[in-house]
Amino acid sequence: MTMQQQLLQQRLLKAFQQEATERLGILRDALALLEQQSATADMLESMYREVHSLKGAARAVNALQFERLCQKLETFFSALKQQQRGPGSEQITLVNQALQSLQRLLSRTDEQTAAPGDSDDTALHTLCTALELSCAEPDSKVSVGQVSVPSVVAAMPEPGMLRVSSLALDQLWFCAEDLLDARLESAELATALHQAQTDFTWWRRYRHELSAALRLLQQPVDDSHSVIAGADRNSMAVQAQHTTVVFAQWATEFLQQWDYRMSQLARMASQLAKRSSSLEATFRQELQQVLLLPCTSLTEGMPAMVRELAQATGKSATLLISGADYRVDKRILDELRSPIQHLLRNAVDHGIESAQQRQVAGKPANATLRIDFMQLSSNRFGLRLSDDGQGIDTTAVRAKAVQQNLLTLQQASALTEAECCRLIFRSGFSTSPMLTELSGRGLGLAIVEEKVLRLNGDIEIHNHPGHGCSFVLTLPVSLSTYRTLLVRVAEQLFAIPCQTINRVLRMPATAIRSVENRTVLEIAQQSLPLWHLADLLQLATRCHQPMLQLVLVETTECQYLLQVDEILTDQDITLKGLGPQLKRVTCITGVARLGNGQLVPVLNMLDLYQSACRTDRPVAVPLPAVTGHRQQLLVAEDSITSRSLMKSILESAGFQVVTAVDGMDAWQALQHHDFAALISDIEMPGLDGFSLTEKVRSDSRLAHLPVVLVTALQSPEDRLRGLEAGANAYILKSSFDQDNLLDILQRLLSTEQG
């Protein structure tokens, strides 16, 4: 076999495995349903088709045993179809065994070993014979139900539909993000070119003066014969003058051309920016549509899972699903899978009773779990997961909470039923007396709640003791409909999920009261606790404002006020995780990317409340704002870390600091504002520190501005060059010391004033 054939074979095998895994899953789900309710002609037909397609797929990759077993199954279903009867319980067991051995065969196709063990072979043979016999068996009395129930078996793919691997979709989504970068860069380029073009207006202003000067200079050259005596002495000067004039004429023309070319380039760049902006928006929108998948992709495999789980615990349960053709963002469905599986496990393990208990209670021995999908509004949907088990025993929950020291006895008895139900979401809480294999570790439900909140969703419990319990999840249809409020605190941006916000308000600082060492504010006759976001996030203290900017946070768990420095705007975002290294960060749910590419942390309001309850630091009673003139410094530094370090050093020393990312940026800032001193790096792109210093010194307004160069360049020549350029001080980064910097600044600024 050639290399290429081998590769092809591998690809085919992989495709087969993928397809077979899916079809087997569908068959298992269907079988789980057949076990609990009578078969319909539709169901038998679609199971027959699944098996048939499976057989065809197996033949394509030459999986002989797999194909043989499929063929027996096919004959079996075809017989059922013709005889218009459903499978008996023995037959279901048989089909189940067949499906299991198909699964085993499938996992073995990996190893390329075409020859399986003999024992397997005989087992397979027995199974095939049993299936054959079972087809002929006439005494099965199970008839086919006449009412057509919604089938769990997936319909055949619609015409014109494509199967795309979900990984490819994820990659496309990353491409969309990349496109955003490209859009931002092209916009930046357009702005830069536009700026460059406007700079030519300076040139245009001098052009006429220059051409007048050139005409003047040209005259003496023409009249040179009249100055005969000094001809020799002057010939050099005349030559030089001539060269200058010629160059100036050439440069004038050259610049004129560039003026034109620049305007062309600027126009093209701005067109490109516009086009890539609209392309990016369209692409994103279209992709959003592509990413909407039917909820069946979430529930696939779940009916079989429930049946198997129930059997493992000696119970019997069926999962019914409705509304699963509703379409939801794939990324939300992906995130929901493990919480839903957990809720199902929990329902089977704790929710439903054993068959005997159920009979005593007058319920059918077989328990029913349901998952219903409902559209709630244009951008939100509901997922109700219900069981007909015993419901939540709130008395046991209270007792457990007291036993685990989560609550005092009084607190526990004061809880309403609904509040009591919510206790099961507490981390470490489990009423199950022993850890079973399925659940009972007490972390699960806490994680479920966290995941749902992270998706900007909501979870509610409806408990009917003795009759069952249902969890209602309300979730956004698309990840991009995550609405947040952008706030600024300690000069950083944060996003607060709008779902948790009641409203935003401004209150005079004098309204703050202190009650039992807690800061509170009265809103609509209600005293609400108040914290400053900066305190909760342990960020630098801020200046006091006469008017407080407040966000009223309200969730099912808590109600409180958050003070921020500034409330900016509300914005739709796409929530992203923090990457694998930051698995979970207190108070931070994830991160959002704004249109300008900036990343903004999204706050976890429940965490925030919990950490607020732990901190005893109340909002400081407002002091009169510290007035007094603070000197403004300019820091030019291209390294982001050095820049922020210097900024924080200088700010804590009482200066006001403006930063520039390179020499040109600094020069622009110097044009528009007055600074007490300039602190600049030397190695910067564009205009470096030496040239910046020279420019400063040659400007009459700035000639006396103290300039401190901070640099990694260690050589004495560089130092000399810095001093020649006119710097007042030269600090080496390798021996950088903040006291030294502050000391130098103090000296420079005092001489400046004196």
Add this chain to the structure above:
Amino acid sequence: MFNTDTTVLDTLQARARKLAVVETPVADEPTLELFYFELAQETYAVEARYVVEVLPLRQLTSLPNTPDFVLGIVGVRGHIVSVIDLRCFFDLPQQGLSDLNRIAILRDGRMEFALLTDRTVGTYSLPRQALQASQPHLNGIRREYLLGISDASWAVLDAGKLLSDSRLQVENHA
């Protein structure tokens, strides 16, 4: 003008034979592809196969409630990557100001993060045998992550260990 006398030729050939060294088969010798970078006036290296990308550091977003060694996060083509300052993690004295302009993204199957560097030097291959185990000048926590010392006495860090170490991962519980 050259003497083509046979004795001269013989002498030359004899010399050539004497000087000739059998070339050691380079292909068979296991080598390490190393990626070098500077950090706080020292040079470090990691195995190049873990280095996915080297980028200039722009638009860093710092995060509250993270350890000091987590400098913040950056967006790289739609992914969020956290940036780690090894100076803090290794408890190196914070002296001087470094430029810290570049990040090197490390990745294995499961983990991904970026290391903050002053500047990146490049990649070189080093015979595995040339890696020395002695580490006289390294102390503290750095020693644990050391793969060896290169011939130019640069500390070669074990990127696989850095990536899999839970101490470098953040998982707070509420």
